[in-house]
Amino acid sequence: MNLEELNELELEHIGQWPRPLRVGVIAAACLLLCGLMWQFLLSDNRAELARMTEREASLKNTFEAKAAQAAALPAYEKQLKTLKARLDTELQKLPSWLEVAGLLDDISFIATDNGLQIERINWEAEQPGKFSIELPMRIIVSGSYHQLGHFVADIAALPRIVILDSFTLSHTGNEQLNMSMQAKTYQYNPQEMP
DSSP states (O other), rough: OHHHHHHHHGGGGGGOOOOOHHHHHHHHHHHHHHHHHHHHHHHHHHHHHHHHHHHHHHHHHHHHHHHHHHHHHHHHHHHHHHHHHHHHHHHSSOOOOHHHHHHHHHHHHHHHTTOEEEEEEEEEEOOOSSSSEEEEEEEEEEOOOHHHHHHHHHHTTSSSOEEEEEEEEEEEEETTTEEEEEEEEEEEGGGOOO
């Protein structure tokens, strides 16, 4: 078929066109129709597919993070158990309500055992905190430098937590020193714990 024959073809007589040409026109029309259907009918679905692909990636990242946490759960539980045991051990070092008076007796005994003269040991106002209640006491003792050093070391060696703070030393004469300090101990405050 040459160019002149193609010009003579009329669309009204498509049934009389040569077979290869009819098949080509029908195939082109089908492709055009499919392209239009793809564009108009599936464009919303393509946007939805893009959104779902992004969501899939986000959910996959979330899943991987949670899977890593779940894989580490036995280690976290073991660590939590260890921390709870350690907390219980440390809480046992805090004096209970019954042991507070005994702590005052222990400090008095340590002072007299080291040859110090006790001028004053008395409790000051409690200071509640988030986790514990601070129980400060004012201690004023007199003795030699070495006696005061042994006294402080013996208080530090007590099985209960006692923090010595706010030291003041003054010379009273003939190698005697006067030491004033604040000793702090803590009690567990169960009302504030979660």
